[in-house]
Amino acid sequence: MARIVVISTGGTIASRWQGAGYAADADGAEVMETAAVPEGVEVEVVDLFSVNSPRLTTRHQLTLLRTVHEVLADPGVDGIVVTHGTDTLEESAFLLDLHHDDPRPVVFTGAQLPMGTADGDGPGNLYDALLTAATVRGLGVLVVFDGKVHAARGTVKVRTLAPDAFADPSGHRVGDVGFGSAVILRQPGRPVPLAVPELPASSPRIDLVMHHSDADPVLFRAALAAGAQGVVLVATGAGNATPEFVEAVAEATAAGVLVALTTRVESGPVAEIYTHGGAVDLVAAGAVPTGTLRAGQARIAVLSAVLGADGPQGRTALLRQALAADTPVLAAA
Ligand code: ASP
Numbered sequence: 001m002a003r004i005v006v007i008s009t010g011g012t013i014a015s016r017w018q019g020a021g022y023a024a025d026a027d028g029a030e031v032m033e034t035a036a037v038p039e040g041v042e043v044e045v046v047d048l049f050s051v052n053s054p055r056l057t058t059r060h061q062l063t064l065l066r067t068v069h070e071v072l073a074d075p076g077v078d079g080i081v082v083t084h085g086t087d088t089l090e091e092s093a094f095l096l097d098l099h100h101d102d103p104r105p106v107v108f109t110g111a112q113l114p115m116g117t118a119d120g121d122g123p124g125n126l127y128d129a130l131l132t133a134a135t136v137r138g139l140g141v142l143v144v145f146d147g148k149v150h151a152a153r154g155t156v157k158v159r160t161l162a163p164d165a166f167a168d169p170s171g172h173r174v175g176d177v178g179f180g181s182a183v184i185l186r187q188p189g190r191p192v193p194l195a196v197p198e199l200p201a202s203s204p205r206i207d208l209v210m211h212h213s214d215a216d217p218v219l220f221r222a223a224l225a226a227g228a229q230g231v232v233l234v235a236t237g238a239g240n241a242t243p244e245f246v247e248a249v250a251e252a253t254a255a256g257v258l259v260a261l262t263t264r265v266e267s268g269p270v271a272e273i274y275t276h277g278g279a280v281d282l283v284a285a286g287a288v289p290t291g292t293l294r295a296g297q298a299r300i301a302v303l304s305a306v307l308g309a310d311g312p313q314g315r316t317a318l319l320r321q322a323l324a325a326d327t328p329v330l331a332a333a
Contacts (some may be wrong), residue, residue, distance in 0.1 A: 004079050005046060005071045008045060008047050014026040014083065048067055051085070052171045054088060062199050065194070068080055080104070086145075086157055089157065089167075094141075095184070098140035100140050102136045107129045109146070124147075128144050131182055147165040149182055158228055180247070206232070212236070215242070215245075216244055224255070230299075234264050235263050235264070239289060241282060247285075301319055304322055
């Protein structure tokens, strides 16, 4: 028998009508009751929390990370499934992947339709996640959804409502799951894992600021004034903004704030091509380009770097380590 631990965190897969709308409500045992368990799999449930995932904090995510490591300390466990809201699933999954140093898989899944819906997707996704967790090794943290297996790194929510909710817009999925097995098509690129951080007394503030036409760096500087230890600039195009943003980035990095550069474009890497406020100048001012990572995951990489070291040099080195596996897949960009 494969022993799989299901860690339940809420989301639509655990949601019920609350009188005005849906919200996470059910515990892990109730979520498990909705799904069939693949033959040869034995399930244990850990009820961590039951919240809509937009409400998750860094503290929730670090608690999940530490719980996964505690569960994997038992050599009798063969794999983990995390049931999670889809809205921020890409962030929690990537956080766990950055710190995952074990051949046993952690498989995230969830649902687009609420619990108990006759044609809901939760039960099938959970079954597929259990099957994947019981059978694959050495792939890091995965997202199993709508019959597809995705690497946590690079995978984002790409559809607000449709069942095929996840994809890596700059890459390819890792495999497929169905007809009783998971078929792995490629080995995901992964960096050297980062150490698991202690739970800090208070979580560091890491902000996202988006550039757009007519934008000025007021909100970027507001992030600094609010005490941000890291800021992700979500630039336009291949990573471009304005000379005014370059000045603000230089101020931030001079003050020891970690600045990462990503783009609001759906796919493709950030590239140092343009000056006059473009990525060439933003990187010269100290911003670290994040390859093909999109905003939410770039923010998680900055968070892990900030939690892992005290000074700007150490943090920048950890951020670069976290990004090291992020080889742009230009053909798909
Ligand atoms: N709002 C929900 C959540 O992320 C959406 C979902 O789970 O699909 O918790």
